Amino acid sequence: MVGALISGNEGILRQVKGIGAKTAARLVVELKDEAHRIGIAEEGSPAIRDAVSALLALGFTRLEAGKLVEGVVRAKPESGSEELVKRALAASRAR
Numbered sequence: 001m002v003g004a005l006i007s008g009n010e011g012i013l014r015q016v017k018g019i020g021a022k023t024a025a026r027l028v029v030e031l032k033d034e035a036h037r038i039g040i041a042e043e044g045s046p047a048i049r050d051a052v053s054a055l056l057a058l059g060f061t062r063l064e065a066g067k068l069v070e071g072v073v074r075a076k077p078e079s080g081s082e083e084l085v086k087r088a089l090a091a092s093r094a095r
Contacts (some may be wrong), residue, residue: 005035048073051084060092068092 004012013024048069055065068088072079079087080083 005031008032036088047081047084048081050081050086054081054085058089064092 001013006009006027010021010024011076013019019027020066051069051072052062052065055068056062060068065088068091069084071091072084072087076083076087
């Protein structure tokens with residue numbers, strides 16, 4: 001479902017019993033950004049998944065880890081997992 005929200009695929013959402021076209025459209029509009037933050041570990045490259053997992057092991061919540069890694073990926077998309085973790089930790093200290 002997270003992937004459907006991220007991609008805006010209302011058809012998948014309408015397959016859920018009780019979800020019609022209007023509700024599916026509203027879910028996509030209202031939850032797309034949050035779904036992206038939460039789903040970055042599920043949808044991303046192996047480096048992104050590894051970086052989020054490392055941050056989770058260090059005590060960050062899934063949402064915090066996703067936001068930090070997402071920020072690093074936006075700044076430097078071709079980063080490896082080690083660099084993603086280092087930059088995410090630096091970003092968390094700067095907050």
